[in-house]
Amino acid sequence: MEHDSHHIIPFKTYLNILLGLLFLTVLTVLVAKPVSGFDAGVLNAFIAMLIASVKAGLVAAYFMHLKYDNKLHLALFLISIFFLVVLFAFSWFDIITRIQQLSTL
Amino acid sequence: MSSGNEIIVGGHKVAHHFESAEQEFQASKLGIWLFLCTEILMFGGLFVGYVVFHNIYPEMFAEGAKHLDWKLGSLNTVVLLVSSFTMVLSIYYAQTNQSKKTSNMLLITFLCGLIFMVIKAFEYNHKIHMGLLPGELFTYENAQTANLAMYFSFYFLMTGLHGSHVLIGMGLIFWLWLRSRKNEFNKDYYTPLEIVGLFWHLVDVIWIYLFPLLYLVG
Numbered sequence: 001m002e003h004d005s006h007h008i009i010p011f012k013t014y015l016n017i018l019l020g021l022l023f024l025t026v027l028t029v030l031v032a033k034p035v036s037g038f039d040a041g042v043l044n045a046f047i048a049m050l051i052a053s054v055k056a057g058l059v060a061a062y063f064m065h066l067k068y069d070n071k072l073h074l075a076l077f078l079i080s081i082f083f084l085v086v087l088f089a090f091s092w093f094d095i096i097t098r099i100q101q102l103s104t105l
Numbered sequence: 106m107s108s109g110n111e112i113i114v115g116g117h118k119v120a121h122h123f124e125s126a127e128q129e130f131q132a133s134k135l136g137i138w139l140f141l142c143t144e145i146l147m148f149g150g151l152f153v154g155y156v157v158f159h160n161i162y163p164e165m166f167a168e169g170a171k172h173l174d175w176k177l178g179s180l181n182t183v184v185l186l187v188s189s190f191t192m193v194l195s196i197y198y199a200q201t202n203q204s205k206k207t208s209n210m211l212l213i214t215f216l217c218g219l220i221f222m223v224i225k226a227f228e229y230n231h232k233i234h235m236g237l238l239p240g241e242l243f244t245y246e247n248a249q250t251a252n253l254a255m256y257f258s259f260y261f262l263m264t265g266l267h268g269s270h271v272l273i274g275m276g277l278i279f280w281l282w283l284r285s286r287k288n289e290f291n292k293d294y295y296t297p298l299e300i301v302g303l304f305w306h307l308v309d310v311i312w313i314y315l316f317p318l319l320y321l322v323g
Contacts, residue, residue, distance in 0.1 A: 006200070009197070011194070011197060014197065015190075018187070018189075018190040021186045025182050025186065028317050028321065029175065029179050029321065032321035033321075034170065034175060034321065035321070044322055045322045048317035048318070049314070049317070049318075051317070052316075056313050056314065059310050060306075062193075063190075063192075063193045063302075063309075064307075070131065073134060076142055077138065077145075079142070080141075080142035080146055081145065083146065084152075084153075087146075087149065087150065088152075088153045091153050092156075095157050095160070096160075
């Protein structure tokens with residue numbers, strides 16, 4: 001009985017994903033301020049995290065087989081990401097609405 | 106008294122509390138995914154702390170990042186990506202019944218993990234000699250900003266926790282390599298490859314975020 005989670009992804013697909021990941025690694029290094037001097041101001045961190053998320057998405061979809069797998073595993077993955085976002089959002093709003101007191105240690 | 110209901114698929118005896126090999130496979134995958142969720146949340150807490158303090162002390166984090174060598178970080182990123190590729194190929198070769206290639210891929214994956222840890226050891230060694238260490242261990246004299254020790258608390262905690270995952274993954278992959286040499290994996294039974302593979306890829310995903318955060322975004 002053929003089941004979705006035993007889907008065999010062709011070798012060529014895996015190779016293309018690896019090449020894509022290596023390309024994105026070069027890209028994230030090239031747009032980094034300490035390496036090339038490229039500076040998008042506050043967007044620097046945003047760009048780096050965006051590229052990292054595309055890479056993580058490729059790994060999860062193909063290497064971790066989520067694209068062809070039982071959707072329950074994808075749901076679990078996304079739920080854990082959702083709760084991470086909740087943690088981040090509440091911490092962030094707490095910090096930025098405080099009166100800043102910088103330590104001088 | 107029925108004891109003759111053993112199911113053997115691909116040379117593997119299905120545990121007695123499962124109805125079929127497929128059910129056992131799915132249960133194992135559900136288990137590892139639940140574990141990976143707890144991993145995401147554990148590392149996630151550290152990432153949130155990093156981003157919050159980065160926002161409060163941007164200059165201090167920029168100075169900290171300057172002490173890291175982005176070339177070594179990039180090299181380690183490439184090593185881990187290649188290891189993820191060879192890990193997934195070990196499953197591919199099991200699914201297509203090429204057991205010799207399966208064990209070769211596992212060995213390459215293990216060696217990539219080893220290269221990663223050796224490079225990491227060089228980086229740690231350099232930091233320890235410079236006194237760039239967490240908290241009161243911090244003895245570096247030429248700090249330009251206050252609280253620089255905090256950057257290295259994050260650095261050592263996050264890369265250390267990640268590195269311990271790499272070591273555990275290497276141990277598991279070595280164990281799979283030994284089993285693959287005994288021809289235990291084939292198209293009908295490769296559950297351990299799939300489970301350890303998922304763990305190894307998550308460790309890779311965590312590094313994909315750690316690398317730009319620590320080495321590049323200063």
